[in-house]
Amino acid sequence: MSGNQTAGVDLEELRALIAEELELPVEEITDEADLKNDLAVDSLTAMEVAVQLEKKYRIKIDEGEITSLTSLATIHRIVSAKVETA
Amino acid sequence: MVTVSTGELAVVGMGIVAPGISGPEGALAPLGEAAPGWFRAEVALPGRGYRRLPDACKYLLAASRLAVSDAGDRFSKTERNHRAAAVAINNTGAALLEELDYTIMREGAEELSPSSSPFIAMSSFASRLSMEHGITGFNLTVNSPFTAGLEALRIAARAVAAGRARAVLVGAVEEALSPSQSTGPGSEAGAAVLHCEPAVEGNARYGTCGVRGAFLAPDAAGDAAAVLGPLVGDDPPGRIDAVLDDSAVGTAAARWLDRLADKREVVIVPAPAQAGCLAPLQRVMGLFAQQHTAPTRRAVLAASAQGTLAFAELTVVPRTAIGVDGEEALAV
Amino acid sequence: MNTSNGDRRVVITGLGAISCLGTGVTAYWDGLLAGGGQPAEVPLPHLNMRTKKMYLVDRAEIPAQPSHYAGVELGSSPRLAVAAAEQALTDAGLEYGACDAIPVVLGAELGNADMQEIQRSSGRTAWTTLTPAAAVVGAGIGSRAALTSVGNACSASGYALTIALDMIRAGEATTVLVGGAEGITRAGMGAFNRLGAADPVRCRPFDRNRAGTMFGDGSAMIVLEADDHARRRGAEPYAELAGAAWSCDAHHPTAPDPSGDQIVRAMTAALADAKLSSSDVGCVIPHGTGTPLNDVVESQALRRMFGERIRELPLFSLKAMIGHTTGAAGAFACLTATLMLRHRKVPANSPIDQDPECGVWLPQEGPVLLDGPAVLVNTYAFGGNNTSFVVKDVAGEGSKWSR
Structure with a gap:
């Protein structure tokens, strides 16, 4: 699981991680589904998602950045940028 | 207007989730060992949003579901603002609290799990109950050592009499201590929940109960008679189940009960030193689940090493069996 | 009830x-x-x-x-x-x-x-x-x-x-x-x-x-x-605990319900229990913790309770002075309300740079006169467990405070 990330962040792997954290089937995690409004993700769950992203991709997500984790597409963009500059 | 006695509640539904106990009828048995896998959350609570809850939270939710469904749809038919919960806890958050504190000591607070963090507040174990059952009347957590389960019944009865609720889920929930916290075997895990309503005519499916309390300071345990006499009263029920540890207070209570033994059936239920608040409420449930052909009075006494005492007096209604759909056959 | x-x-x-x-x-x-x-x-x-x-x-x-x-x-x-x-x-x-x-x-x-x-x-x-x-x-x-x-x-x-x-x-x-x-x-x-x-x-x-x-x-x-x-027994009372009420948001494990419906219900029921109206309230000791959402939701709920009067109704933000005493917060607020009634005044609030989203009055210049026979206290907790209670003057009994 802690594989080499230099090849970029695999979108499907990320989708699966988020589905797992949100306790939802993978199909519901569409690229643009809004975590808060469409998938009823609360602040505590959003923090848990951030914790899992930090662990898996060995990145740091600041407290203030958590609110910008709004959809799979956005998360993919943010995580990819962090992985590249890491 | 119906006059409601300040101290009485009717029990209309019961649910229990505890190792080795299959239901209220088995609740008089001692708890089994909490072996890994004894509680299957995915069966008791299917669906989303439970995974990150501490297990104790899930025991309480599962036992509450059983109690609410045991009473048919009475709870959901009660207006939300008249639904309430009174939940007893003792060791419920102990192991988790230790784990969180070790994380702070060894790695720092920023490494705490966000979803576990709210559980430093012990009332968080009952919070989910409100969301799950639309409880907007009140949700109260009580924590007196050992007697909190009976204390929850007492507070619920008073609050119902004061018009603060019409249906109350009265529960006790415990989680096993961590190995390093335990000084001996036998810490409790599980939850028991009684769905209670005002004690009005025809309301009591299992029966009615009232709880009194008293306090016997450990260094005054020699005065047991002066405290227990008024607490138990002049005409105690035919059977008294006393959940007692071997502390000064527990020993004094057991000795005092001896004098009743020739006139009443006294069942001493030994409790370990680190017992939580589940056993006394579990005992109440077990006595309510017994079958009788005539109204039968029963009692549960609990005493803690710290001196808290509670005495629950039950009147169990005649009943032969309760079917799965809630239909019941009255004894003739 | x-x-x-x-x-x-x-x-x-x-x-x-x-x-x-x-x-x-x-x-x-x-x-x-x-x-x-x-x-x-x-x-x-x-x-x-x-x-x-x-x-x-x-x-x-x-x-x-x-x-x-x-x-x-x-x-x-x-x-x-x-x-x-x-x-x-x-x-x-x-x-x-x-x-x-x-x-x-x-x-x-x-x-x-x-x-x-x-x-x-x-x-x-x-x-x-x-x-x-x-x-x-x-x-x-x-x-x-x-x-x-x-x-x-x-x-x-x-x-x-x-x-x-x-x-x-x-x-x-x-x-x-x-x-x-x-x-x-x-x-x-x-x-x-x-x-x-x-x-x-x-x-x-x-x-x-x-x-x-x-x-x-x-x-x-x-x-x-x-x-x-x-x-x-000849004991002179400080004040009366005139009414109290409970409610629960049933909304979230830690966050308050943004609608504020249940905290408004608790305040309303506490006043009704005390047989008082909102115009009898001379000061509110809010739950006011300093967490961003709580203070906004509570301010909005107070506005619903008191209407335009909220602009001239003093709030006393107790936690700014003694911190959030959690399990003791309600008792400290009750003590404070009692002392306000006894001394007929509301101490000056700690100076703040007030959030415009919190449209309540927190007098900071100096103590203000307690102009009403009752103090309303709110206490809230994780899980949306709310209580409101009313501490009422006993000395004037209908005369000193009559409006």
């Missing part, structure tokens, strides 16, 4: 307090008038977190006794509770140690946690009860009556006060010792740090830069008594 003795009036006849403002009720009131306390670093080992401050009782003022109870080593909270209880009973003219018929009702959340944390840091791990404090107080005062220990986090002593009120109204007791006590806690502070709910600067409710709450330790204890009982 009360079916039994609901008309029995319940008065406050004794007060006790120990907080960051000092020991005793006089020190407390003087401390509020002087602008409150200042945060200090918490003296606990292994305090690995960003924000390490609380509003602390001067460590030299924490009584050393009782150090043990029924085999449990006691941390600061039960000892603070005993000290405040002794003051309250003396104030009420009752003899400490001879109160066999007086029940103790205590709000205690993390209770004995500091002792456990100190033990854990030194490798001692055996678990003892977190909540011995009510029993410790019961033994101290010589009670033989039932104890109640309420653990509803930050609204615990709001619940405790209501339970005590109901006990007296129902005729279960004529006198009840009620209050709250909290010590320091590493786990509690760590969790609030982790959740982004710990303000690193100070407790500054309704400030635009507020960044969470900051805890305080201490104990406030109150003697509640049936009015007729107090009069018979």
Whole structure:
């Protein structure tokens, strides 16, 4: 699981991680589904998602950045940028 | 207007989730060992949003579901603002609290799990109950050592009499201590929940109960008679189940009960030193689940090493069996 | 709604307090008038977190006794509770140690946690009860009556006060010792740090830069008594605990329901229970913790309760002066409301840079006249567990406050 990330962040792997954290089937995690409004993700769950992203991709997500984790597409963009500059 | 006695509640539904106990009828048995896998959350609570809850939270939710469904749809038919919960806890958050504190000591607070963090507040174990059952009347957590389960019944009865609720889920929930916290075997895990309503005519499916309390300071345990006499009263029920540890207070209570033994059936239920608040409420449930052909009075006494005492007096209604759909056959 | 003795009036006849403002009720009131306390670093080992401050009782003022109870080593909270209880009973003219018929009702959340944390840091791990404090107080005062220990986090002593009120109204007791006590806690502070709910600067409710709450330790204890009982024994009441109500948001484990519907319901029901209208309220002591959402939701709810009058109705933001005393917060607020009624004034609030989203009036220039016979108090907690209660003047009884 802690594989080499230099090849970029695999979108499907990320989708699966988020589905797992949100306790939802993978199909519901569409690229643009809004975590808060469409998938009823609360602040505590959003923090848990951030914790899992930090662990898996060995990145740091600041407290203030958590609110910008709004959809799979956005998360993919943010995580990819962090992985590249890491 | 119906006059409601300040101290009485009717029990209309019961649910229990505890190792080795299959239901209220088995609740008089001692708890089994909490072996890994004894509680299957995915069966008791299917669906989303439970995974990150501490297990104790899930025991309480599962036992509450059983109690609410045991009473048919009475709870959901009660207006939300008249639904309430009174939940007893003792060791419920102990192991988790230790784990969180070790994380702070060894790695720092920023490494705490966000979803576990709210559980430093012990009332968080009952919070989910409100969301799950639309409880907007009140949700109260009580924590007196050992007697909190009976204390929850007492507070619920008073609050119902004061018009603060019409249906109350009265529960006790415990989680096993961590190995390093335990000084001996036998810490409790599980939850028991009684769905209670005002004690009005025809309301009591299992029966009615009232709880009194008293306090016997450990260094005054020699005065047991002066405290227990008024607490138990002049005409105690035919059977008294006393959940007692071997502390000064527990020993004094057991000795005092001896004098009743020739006139009443006294069942001493030994409790370990680190017992939580589940056993006394579990005992109440077990006595309510017994079958009788005539109204039968029963009692549960609990005493803690710290001196808290509670005495629950039950009147169990005649009943032969309760079917799965809630239909019941009255004894003739 | 009360079916039994609901008309029995319940008065406050004794007060006790120990907080960051000092020991005793006089020190407390003087401390509020002087602008409150200042945060200090918490003296606990292994305090690995960003924000390490609380509003602390001067460590030299924490009584050393009782150090043990029924085999449990006691941390600061039960000892603070005993000290405040002794003051309250003396104030009420009752003899400490001879109160066999007086029940103790205590709000205690993390209770004995500091002792456990100190033990854990030194490798001692055996678990003892977190909540011995009510029993410790019961033994101290010589009670033989039932104890109640309420653990509803930050609204615990709001619940405790209501339970005590109901006990007296129902005729279960004529006198009840009620209050709250909290010590320091590493786990509690760590969790609030982790959740982004710990303000690193100070407790500054309704400030635009507020960044969470900051805890305080201490104990406030109150003697509640049936009015007729107090009069018979010649005790002069400070004020009346005139009404109280409970509600629950049933919304989220930690966040308040943004609609505020249930906190409005609690305030409304508390006033109705007190047989008062919102125009009788001369001051509100809000829950006001300094967490961003709480203060906005509560401000909006207060606007719904009081309408345009909210612009001229003084709020007293107590937590800015003594920190968030969690399980004791309701008891401290009840104490403060009682003292306001006695002194007919609302102390000046701590200076803040007020958040325009919080459209309430927090007079900061100086004390203002308490212009109304009642003070409304709110206490809220994790899980949306709400209580509101009303403390009412007894001296003027319909004359001094008539409008």
